[in-house]
Amino acid sequence: MNKKILLMLILLIGILVITGCGNESANTSTKVKEITIGYFPNLTHAPGILGVANESFEKEFEGIKVNFKTFPKGSLFMDAIATGQVDIGYVGPGPVLNRYLQGAKVKVLASASIAGNVIVGNESSHISSPIDLANKTIATPGLACSHDLLLRRFLWNNDLKMKKRGGNIKQVLQKPAAMMGLFEQEQIDAAVVSEPWAAVMEEKIDAKILVNWNEMPWGGKMPATVIATTTEFTEDHPKLVKKFLKVNEDNINFIKNNRKESLKLIQQEIKRITKQKLSINILDQALTRTKLTSNIDPEIIQEFANISGDLGVIKKSTDVTGLVDKSFLKEIKQ
Template identity: 35%
Template sequence: MKKIFYMTAVGVLLIVLSACGSSESEAGGEEKEADEITVGYFPNINHAAGMVAEEKEMYQEQLPDGTKVNYQYFPDGSAFMTAVETGEIEGGIVGPGPAMNHYVSGAAINVVAAGSKGGTVIMASNDSNISTPEDLKGKTFISPRVGCTHDVQFETMMKEEFGMTSERVQGDMKHVTGKPATYASMFEAGKVDAATVPEPWASVIETEGSGKVLVDTPEVAFGETLPAAVFVTSEKLKEKNPELVQNLVDAHKQATDFINENPEEAKTIAQDKIKEITDQGLEKEVIDGAWERIDFSYEVDESVLQDFADSSYNLKFLEEKPDLTGLVDKEFLKNG
């Protein structure tokens, strides 16, 4: 499959698996009629399948005639997962971290498809004198949150390949946190030396020229295998109305196939939709750069999610080793 494009708590213990990216749009909803549903997603590039499905009315195409489809845009993964659990939305696209968090906390939810993979990039400031990962010893790196998806990917790579860890576990690197949108300015101000960056912010930094790629997506831990987004629904809905869940998955698959077959049109849809929802535009050069680091795929491998959770535990972000058995249900992918 051609590679084409990213952006991921429930409790102090499990917040380490939370999503790292968020938007400024707010979630909201009203009581629904019996013949209407609501689908949720984030206005982020790695959620492009949601944007395409909305723009092309693919959910309406797959659902019974007359079904009204509403869309809800979320500021963070925890809000999304709460909406799924309460039935405020029937399902949609979210980062893998919040889905894992809520599942191990007892939520009756399932990942029924993936949304995209890839999009994490390790970058260094132009003035940091860093040319290889080994040069990070004694340096300061930034991630969106402690133990978030991108932090775990970076620290897993550094520990396994270079024997380096953060000061959090008596290691050699200083760790700070901040919003990815600020990384370019922090590089320029000399406040941090390196960053583990979700797209599209890596492409923003490249375009602005404030930093350079140190380790690109394929070489980052879980870089091409870990879902950057997953499609989630509730076990209650699955048991009550499996036909509806099948319709949702079929529309999601249709949107994903459209992205892979029509990348330029899909880019335009994503660019316009992000602008519409957030009132913040992304230049085409940034969209193009981010798109190249992502693989839009609905196939999901539960073993990768477990490996990622195990890595979080091994890095001491978690006190207990999580068991994700039962989180993924691929039956609807097989039936579609």
């Protein structure tokens, strides 16, 4: 009788183990036939760009079809995340935290880069200190984007304001490519841009760096690019999340240890997307102002969100508790 009970227990445990393994597998790769990754052709997205160029995403997601989509701005990336066109990818912190505060179930899992954002100026504008920005025209790629929020904080730190906030600084919204023409026509005096655009403007139109990456708010520690996905994706596919973060981590280390090779691959990938070939010198200069790291500080993200509230983009609470989830990053680093 005891032997029969023991055999039945062993059989039951075996069934539970098999069932458990089956469920775990069902929640990861066996149910997923495709994964779509989003990113931008900016140097601040370098780990992701390299992942496309060296096919490290395909290698890590073996057996799964990997698709890639590029975006010109963060709001379009967040639209794609919301509609299921993208599963996970790279985006600036501004768009993702704004969507989170608007009720979207999204997560920030890690950083890809910090710094990488600077304020460039027109040589003829005679701007040599923050106070010289008064009565000038400054361009940002969008409203409430990461560049815009950084600028707002920078102005606030220097007792300056936009005209719409009772100050004397005019703001215009333009894509970086269009900014170059406006600089040459002297229609704008300064702009907040991500790399490699600052390095491009330095070389092509003799723009100068007015505020370098380490002089920006938070001493340049503000994430330029984060890894974002939906809460549903983290819950349903934790193994795939960790695979993605592993590729990001590996590529950060590869770029640090193989700078020349990495820049050549990134150059090729940016050219494929934008049809423009940036010189290695431009990319190398841009990388000196971009710090690649997966580490992320939730407190800085919270302060960033508070600016959205002050700006009026968010009408409700600006509490982003729960947006940043570092548990997956901790696991892969261990």
